[in-house]
Amino acid sequence: MHIHLPKALHGWRELAKEISIIVVGVLIALFFEQLVQRWEMRHKIAAAEAAMQREIFWDDGPEMIGRVSIQPCINAQLDAIRAAVEANRPRAEVARLVDALYVPFVTYDHIAEGDASVSDVATHMRKDRHDLWAQAYAMMPMVDQTSALENADAAKIHALSDRGGALTGVEQSELLQGVEAVRADGIRMMSGINWTMDVLPALHGTFDKSRTDFFMRSARLHYGKCVRDVPADWPETQLPPLPRGVAPGVLVNTDEPT
Numbered sequence: 566m567h568i569h570l571p572k573a574l575h576g577w578r579e580l581a582k583e584i585s586i587i588v589v590g591v592l593i594a595l596f597f598e599q600l601v602q603r604w605e606m607r608h609k610i611a612a613a614e615a616a617m618q619r620e621i622f623w624d625d626g627p628e629m630i631g632r633v634s635i636q637p638c639i640n641a642q643l644d645a646i647r648a649a650v651e652a653n654r655p656r657a658e659v660a661r662l663v664d665a666l667y668v669p670f671v672t673y674d675h676i677a678e679g680d681a682s683v684s685d686v687a688t689h690m691r692k693d694r695h696d697l698w699a700q701a702y703a704m705m706p707m708v709d710q711t712s713a714l715e716n717a718d719a720a721k722i723h724a725l726s727d728r729g730g731a732l733t734g735v736e737q738s739e740l741l742q743g744v745e746a747v748r749a750d751g752i753r754m755m756s757g758i759n760w761t762m763d764v765l766p767a768l769h770g771t772f773d774k775s776r777t778d779f780f781m782r783s784a785r786l787h788y789g790k791c792v793r794d795v796p797a798d799w800p801e802t803q804l805p806p807l808p809r810g811v812a813p814g815v816l817v818n819t820d821e822p823t
């Protein structure tokens with residue numbers, strides 16, 4: 566029986582050649598693998614940015630514009646309710662003011678930003694872009710939670726019965742507490758919206774016109790001529806003062822044309 570031993574390599578030169586071929590093959594494989602990974606990551610980053618762009622400029626942004634436009638009207642109506650309660654005005658008059666108080670409820674979403682963070686895509690973005698998106702979304706959870714809280718606080722105001730005689734001391738106290746709770750909610754929301762809107766120009770997006778028009782129509786449906794268009798560079802340029810005849814402590818007239 567003959568045993569065939571493997572042929573020995575013919576010297577160090579052939580050995581080095583074999584090793585070089587293996588090393589080059591591995592390096593080429595790693596190079597193309599990195600190319601594929603980079604391509605996939607660029608695609609994921611682009612998809613994540615597109616999702617956040619839509620969420621901010623199609624959804625949250627128009628909602629914030631609508632909220633900015635209506636906040637002075639909410640404040641005016643809260644002032645009107647408080648003034649009527651403190652002046653011991655008849656129940657029917659206070660109830661009329663309460664009925665005219667409108668606080669919109671919308672959700673301020675931050676799903677796309679959460680998905681980007683969970684998938685670790687955000688950490689692969691350019692630092693300047695990542696920082697902009699982080700600032701844009703930083704206050705969205707707080708604004709969203711406060712929006713829900715505000716509606717619960719407003720519901721306590723609307724719980725006032727329009728039947729009966731003069732308001733009781735308990736009813737007056739509950740109304741005033743509700744007024745100040747809703748006022749505080751509005752301050753928190755506007756603070757968060759201000760923070761977000763301040764960075765949006767750097768993201769070079771455009772608010773969806775149809776959505777923005779929808780929220781502006783809704784605002785004017787409830788508060789009429791009190792609602793003003795929001796300046797394009799808000800918060801740098803603030804809303805003008807309330808129109809003549811619509812001032813804090815005065816019932817907003819929604820019957821007049823806007």
